Amino acid sequence: MKKGAEADLYLIDWVGLPAVKKVRVSKSYLQPKLDQALRTYRTSHEALFLKKARECGVLTPVVYYVDPKGAELIMQFIEGIRLKELLLSRAYDECLKLCEQMGKVIALLHQGDIMHSDLTPSNFILSKKGLVVIDFGLSFTSKKIEDRAVDLHLLKSVLLSTYTDKADAFFNSVLNGYSSILGAEVVNILKVKIREIERRGRYARVV
Numbered sequence: 001m002k003k004g005a006e007a008d009l010y011l012i013d014w015v016g017l018p019a020v021k022k023v024r025v026s027k028s029y030l031q032p033k034l035d036q037a038l039r040t041y042r043t044s045h046e047a048l049f050l051k052k053a054r055e056c057g058v059l060t061p062v063v064y065y066v067d068p069k070g071a072e073l074i075m076q077f078i079e080g081i082r083l084k085e086l087l088l089s090r091a092y093d094e095c096l097k098l099c100e101q102m103g104k105v106i107a108l109l110h111q112g113d114i115m116h117s118d119l120t121p122s123n124f125i126l127s128k129k130g131l132v133v134i135d136f137g138l139s140f141t142s143k144k145i146e147d148r149a150v151d152l153h154l155l156k157s158v159l160l161s162t163y164t165d166k167a168d169a170f171f172n173s174v175l176n177g178y179s180s181i182l183g184a185e186v187v188n189i190l191k192v193k194i195r196e197i198e199r200r201g202r203y204a205r206v207v
Helices: 032-055 083-089 092-111 145-162 164-182 184-206
Strands: 007-014 017-024 063-067 072-076 124-127 130-133
Touching: 017 032, 032 063, 032 072, 083 092, 083 124, 083 145, 092 124, 092 130, 092 145, 092 164, 145 164, 145 184, 164 184
Parallel strands: none
Antiparallel strands: 007 017, 017 072, 063 072, 124 130
8 A cells, every 4th residue: 555664554354354454664774673672662552542542532543453573553444535635625615624623633632642743634534434543653642732732833834835825724723623622722822832833943944
């Protein structure tokens, strides 16, 4: 299905069900024991966070099988369309609703102290059951408002680079959805933090 920098994805049959096998590839530039330890840890880590996210009320692929030593993860194949494509092809009003829905999902993750760390429209799939989140390989737990802001700032940056003229409206819809779960006061605090992060980034580029 896909060959990535960290892992390869394969569409397979799992006891009669379509499934995705994610295999973390070995890095020849790493010391072998370190490479094995990292792949083992990240495989178990992702399976754990897929489960944690579901416990927060977020739709994720169901994990069927985990082989930490083999760095393999077999999970449910999600039939649907990536949000990245939908935001490029659907009517403007529908895109705003999809972004609001994405904001609600992100808020549920953050409510459960889960930072996804790779919030891009490519990691959301619209299925018949709703918006499904994938790829929790970089996720971690945190209660810090700064970490929530960093998570959202990444999404804002991706929206700006891909949907330039509509990015502000899309991100505002994300925040509206987020606010409906965690409240306007939290969103206002996050907006301030996001602006701080943006200022730090601009300063770093100038220096």
